[in-house]
Amino acid sequence: MKRRDLLKLTGGLPLMSTAYAQSAKPAFGRSRPGDPAWPSDARWQALEDQVGGQLVRVRSPLEVCTATPGSAACAAVFKGLKNPYYIRDDLALTQTSGWADAWTSAPSTWAVAARGAPDVAAAVDFARQHKLRLVVKGGGHSYQGTSNAPDSLLVWTRSMDGIVLHDAFVGQGCTSAPQKAISVGAGAIWRDVYATAAKAGRYVQGGGCLTVGVAGLIQSGGFGSFSKRFGLAAAGLLEAEVVTADGKVSVANACTNPDLFWGLKGGGGGSLGVVTRLTLRTHDLPNFFGGAFATVKARSDAAYRRLIQRFMSFYRESLFNPAWGEIVRFRPDNTLEIAMVFQGLDQAAAAAVWKPFFDWVAASPVDFALVMPPMIVAVPARYFWDAAFLKQNAPDVVLSDDRSDAPAENVFWRGNLGEAGWFLHAYQSTWMPAALLAPEREAQLADALFASSRHWSHALHFNKGLAGAPAEAVAAARDTATNPAAIEAFALAISAAEGPPAFPGMAGHEPDLALARRNAAKVGAAMAELRKLVPEPGSYVSESNYFEAGWQRAFWGANYPRLRAVKDKYDPDGLFFVHHGVGSEDWSPDGFTRRV
Known part of the structure; x- marks a missing residue:
């Protein structure tokens, strides 16, 4: 190679770097218990004095299962693991116990049971100053294991669950027209937010699962049962109070810190700061909500x-x-399961839609x-999240928190x-473009759905395609920062496999990893058929998918470089x-270790 050609090549190398490459930063290691740098x-x-006694040394209820796996006490813990409210109320637990060959739920070493933004700021400052791994748990529903980490300091927002309606x-800093809204603490769950809004004749777009935390869902984009009408949950965010990496309590909205505000709307929970309060747009409550089941x-493959294709x-x-x-499920045994919801229609109108x-x-x-005859039901929307109404009129639809001291309103679907x-054995999703619904592609779509099944x-x-x-x-x-593919999609295709609560190394409660790996391969094959389209x-x-290749583009598409710029501005040290x-x-x- 001639010298001038070599110079041209080396001169062009910076232009050939990936879209996500950043300026080099020095290697960095966080502290673990036993390290010289671990706080005394x-x-x-x-720190405990600063947060008014809210510092907690974390002890997992699962410790009894490690010591005495066959005991009644251990059995009681595993019974509790099938109650999402039991999990929510224990700072050491997460709603997912783990993922085969990926992660296992493990508690932090210390936790700040935060009562408000000042407690969160104190925890953030302490973690930054002492080079600690910091974790945030609200509802604890992360499939990816993002609300737990061993050897870490946990910010637990469970007590920050206040809800206030605004007319x-x-x-802050805006001059736009006033809007009806609802402000929610980071520890609130959607059941309480929906019920509060409905009593006032309003609806707020959130998640479908009643025990999911509000803050985590908003930061991940957020789809609920009625998103096809009211859109992304994140798109309804009007303002957030957030503690950034420098320990400052800031406000983010369209007028103040607008870049951070945009990033919080779908940029992923736990990456840009600790959200402590959110204010969300509310809508007029429809007359009816309902479901079709x-x-x-089919008696043959053909x-x-x-x-x-007909469906x-x-x-x-x-x-x-x-x-x-909501959903339609395609099963290998040639069954089509319909579990859809509707809004704004009464029962007769909904039934007429399905009659053909x-x-x-x-x-x-x-x-x-x-196998299950059609059942189409509509209820006045004001009762859709009313626990007493649901327990009396739809006892087969909800379950209650079975702890003796549980609040009566603790119900879940x-x-x-x-x-x-x-x-989890596997979990994968893919947005399906609306272009696939065109009549000329109808057969191709049906072939792929059948092949996947x-x-x-x-x-x-x-409801997860807009x-x-x-x-x-x-x-x-x-x-919002959500992948634009969601906007062009008619649906999100999901395939998953799972087992009961399990923990590697815990006698009598270990996961069947051989089965999990076989199931994961089948899920991968099913999704591969759909991704051909x-x-x-x-x-x-x-x-x-925990193992998603090219996750930056898969999760955020063309928005990722902009998100990365927001990250580097507000959390330059990671x-x-x-x-x-x-x-x-x-x-x-x-x-724990930043790569060079």
Whole structure:
């Protein structure tokens, strides 16, 4: 090679770097217990004094299972792991017990049970000054294990659960028109927020699972049952109070720290700061909410393939609109499970929508059987999250917190029971572009859905794609950090496999890793069939593969470089680390060592 050619090549190398490359930073290691740099007892005592006695040495209830795995006390703990409220109320536990070959839930060493932003700021300052791994737990629902880490300091926001309604909210530093809104502490869960808003005749867009934490869902983008009408939960954020890496308590909205505000709307929880309060836009409450449920079984593979195509055609014609959300599941045993919700329709109107499809099924008894006959129910929207109403009128739909001292309003959807404490074998998602619904691609889509079901069950979550939503909901979503693929998608396809709560090395409660790996391979094969239709697959950060390759583009698409710039501005030293979070590529997988 000639010298001038070598100079041209080396001169061009900076332009050939990846989109995510950053300026080099020195290697850095966080402290662990036993390290010389680990804080002394006196320093921990000083932190305890600063937070008014809210510093807690973490002890997991699972310790009894390590010592006496067959005891009644251990059995009581595992019974509790199927109660999401039990998990929520213990700072050492997480709603997911682990993921095969990925992570296992493990408690922090110390925790600050924060009562407000000053306690959070004290914990952030302490972690920064002493080079500690910092973790934040709100609802504890992270599938990726981001709300726990051994040898860390935990900020636990459980007590920060206040809720305040506003008739005329204006963000700090803003001059925009007042809006109806609701302010929520970082430790609140959606059940309480929905119920409070509904009593005032309002609706706030949040998550579908009642025990999910508000702050984590908003920061991850956030889809709920009625997102096809009201859009992303993050798009409804009007203002956030947040503690940044320098320990300052700041406000972020469209007028104050607007870059941080944008990043908090879908940039992933735990990466940019610790959110302590959120103010969300509210909407007028619809007259009715309801659900449509049925299970259809095809008697042959050919009939099942035909059933899939007919349903997708019916969806395009009748359900691809803001009224309908939630899921249809495709199973390897040739069953189609319908579990959809609707808003703004009464029961008769909803039943009329479905009549053509069920008439078509009934016309071919040789090919199809209704394993579960259609059930379409509507209730006044003001009662949809009323615990007393649900327990009296829909006892098969909800379960209650079974602890003797539990508040009466502690209910959760029966359909979420399997997720309590589960041990994941695999979890993958892919947004499905609305272009696949075009009549000329109908057969291709049906072929892929059928082929995927030969490997493992999978579901289309129609409320987690914003194609078909109102224009204002789509426009608001574009002003978030969420992957733009969500805006163009008619649904999010999800395939997953799981087992009961399990912990490696705990006698009698160990995961079946051989089974988990077989199931993971089947999930991968199922999703591969669907991804053949999507040139650049995008994935929802909260419901994604722990081992996602190219996660920056999968989770955030073209938004990632902008997110990385926000990260470098507000957290230049990487105090906030989560698996596959913004800037995590600079760190070792456990978040303790920054790579050179």
